Structure formats: structure tokens, C-alpha cells
Amino acid sequence: ILDDPDLKDIDPTVLKHCHAAAATCILEAGKQKADISAISTCLEDCKLDKERIEQFCTEYQKNKDALEILLGSIGRSPLHITDVSWRLEYQIKNNQLHKAYQPSYLVTLNVEKSDSGSHPDVSFSCTMEQLQDLVGKLKDAAKSLERATQM
Amino acid sequence: KLNIGVDTIQHGVEGLVYLLTESSKLMISEVDFQDSINVLGFSDELNKSLLQLYLDNRKEIRSILGELAPRLPSYHSLEWRLDVQLASRSLRQQIKPAVTMKLHLNQNEDQTAQVLQTDPATLLHLIQQLEQALGEMKMNHCRRIVRNMK
Secondary structure: OOOOOOOOOOHHHHHHHHHHHHHHHHHHHHOOOOOHHHHHHHHHHOOHHHHHHHHHHHHHHHHHHHHHHHHHHHOOEEEEEEEEEEEEEEEOOOOOOOOOEEEEEEEEEEEEEOOEEEEEOOEEEEEEEHHHHHHHHHHHHHHHHHHHOOO | OOOOHHHHHHHHHHHHHHHHHHHHHOOOOOOHHHHHHOOOOOOOHHHHHHHHHHHHHHHHHHHHHHHHHHOOEEEEEEEEEEEEEOOOOOOOOEEEEEEEEEEEEEEEEEEEEEEEEEEEHHHHHHHHHHHHHHHHHHHHHHHHHHEEEE
């Protein structure tokens, strides 16, 4: 904003105040999920004229959804799983044991943390039975999700 | 009680251990085992006892040796819970479903638990991917390899 040619005649401190005020107003409105009439009333109380209020509200309406998504994504949560990769391997021998024929799965859960950059992925190995147990439990979770949405 | 020096006993035990672990590791046949120990020049009776010792304990030794191989943490169990976020400091009046899970893993006798979360869409994706993984074992390719490598 400070570099905008249209605004260069205005005192930068005033500009900053305006920007901060506008931002605060928008964020509060977004946080409370305020509707247009509530915003208009609030702006009227601040002695803004009708034309300005209308302009503000129109712009707000246009960006409301994006704003809500942004606000909703702020906050802490446990590590979030974004993807999974797997590998099926068949062990033939190792230096402790020859002829150790054994299939095993190597599963990696790609994980993302909301605030800091990234986080080491969670990897583990499992047998076919263990993987079946894991998938069974995940399916139980999915089923109860489905039931919850039908309530 | 045996009237032999400590060192001799120690060497004896070590020798026995080496003999049994190497034989079990390589999974050698009875004939090969017998041939190998015949070279040592022991009595027939001793050879027979050694062979019996080998055959009796070989399975257990192999399973213990199997534990020594390099490993990643292995799956133990999973707990899950369905959550719905209703509001947060930055946004009120939300309905955000999430599945929170506690993954229990074993690493070298320690159990670790990790709390993870995912959204419904990713959950379904995870299920689909892992079911595909399970399906692979039943495919012809894997079956052929398992059969031919015994």
C-alpha cells in the first residue's frame, strides 16, 4: 500500500492506521460470521456514508468465503496426515539370518504440521495381518463418519 | 564340579554357540552338519548329541536371530476418534470434522505412541491406497516370486 502511486499524497501514518482499522474490521466480521446488515449497522455507527458502506459490503461479500477458509485454517492441531505411500518387500536374507523368506509392508504416512514447515514422515513396517488390522480400523472410522453425517 | 579351567569352559561354550548360530543362520541340512563336525574328530556319540542339539533348537535360534536384523519401527495398533471442530479463536461457528488417531509403534522393545489427525477425504484415500497394497500380495506376480524363492 505504501508504494501505491494513488496514495502517495497521504501521510503514511494515516495510511497505516486506515489499513489496520480496515483489516481489524474485516477480520472481526469474518470471525463472527457477521451478515451484511450487521456490518452495515456497525459502519453506520462509525459515521461512514451510505455509498462507502455499500462498496465495503460488496467487496466483503465477494471475498467472504476465501476469508472464512483462511481463518478456519489458522490454529493448532496434531500432525495432519496428507498422504500415504507403501512398499511391499520380500526379505530373502540378512546378515543375521539367511533364507529368511518373509513378506513385509513398509508404510509411510506423509505428515504436515500447520505452523512450522514440514515434519519427518511417520514410517513403520508391518506384516500383512497387521496391515489388515490397520485397514480394518480405518474402515471402522470411516463407517462411523458416514453414520454421523446421516444423523 | 567339572574340574576344568574357567577359560576352557568359556571357549567351549563360545565354540558351541558359534557352531549352533552359524548352522541355524545358514539353515544347513543334517548331512552337512554331520560332515562339518566329523572334521573335528569327536566321538560318534558326541556327534549324535550335537546333531540332536542342533535340530532341537534350530527353530528357536532362527527366530531370535530374526529379531536382530535392522528394523524400522513396527506397527502395534491404532486407536481412533471422531472429532468435530465447532469454533476456534480465529473463526466461530464452524463444522469441521476430523479423525484423530493414536498410532502405537514398537521400536526395539520401546513402545511409542504418536497422535495424528486427518480429514474425511484423506481418510478415504488412505483406505483405498492401503487396500490396494493388501491386494498386491494376492496378485500373480507376488505369488510367483514367493513360490519360487522358498
